[in-house]
Amino acid sequence: MIYTESEYRYLIDQALGRLATIGPVGAPQVHPVAFWVDKHNGTIDIGGPDLANSQKYRDIQADARVSLVVDDAAPHPVGPGGQRGRGLEIRAVSSKSCGAIDRCWKNSATTSFGYILVELWPGTSTGQGVTTEMSPLSAALDARSSA
Numbered sequence: 001m002i003y004t005e006s007e008y009r010y011l012i013d014q015a016l017g018r019l020a021t022i023g024p025v026g027a028p029q030v031h032p033v034a035f036w037v038d039k040h041n042g043t044i045d046i047g048g049p050d051l052a053n054s055q056k057y058r059d060i061q062a063d064a065r066v067s068l069v070v071d072d073a074a075p076h077p078v079g080p081g082g083q084r085g086r087g088l089e090i091r092a093v094s095s096k097s098c099g100a101i102d103r104c105w106k107n108s109a110t111t112s113f114g115y116i117l118v119e120l121w122p123g124t125s126t127g128q129g130v131t132t133e134m135s136p137l138s139a140a141l142d143a144r145s146s147a
Contacts, residue, residue: 024059035047045118046118065094067091093120095118
């Protein structure tokens with residue numbers, strides 16, 4: 001997983017994210033989605049009972065590049081000037097689709113999640129206000145952009 005432990009804990013505590021896909025004419029489209037972090041496989045799984053019939057699913061089938069933003073307002077200041085906004089942006093490639101929960105997930109703890117249709121394989125992650133510890137990937141990207 002490309003996240004620090006603090007970033008991972010933040011992600012598993014969130015219920016919704018915003019998935020950005022590339023639409024049919026090349027314009028970005030943003031969609032609210034339910035997600036689950038699979039720490040063992042290193043993926044973020046996107047699901048929903050009717051996802052296979054959605055524009056976001058068709059977008060992903062046409063172009064697997066996506067970005068998922070998970071954010072919220074912190075209960076206490078996390079940034080300069082008392083800023084409370086925090087979150088992570090995860091750029092990923094989507095893969096593996098399926099429509100039946102018994103083919104995708106056998107774990108009864110996750111059956112309320114619905115159908116899992118796409119897995120996101122994170123490539124990069126950037127965060128704001130989630131932790132004072134920078135993920136190894138974010139630190140490398142930050143160092144590269146400073147050079």
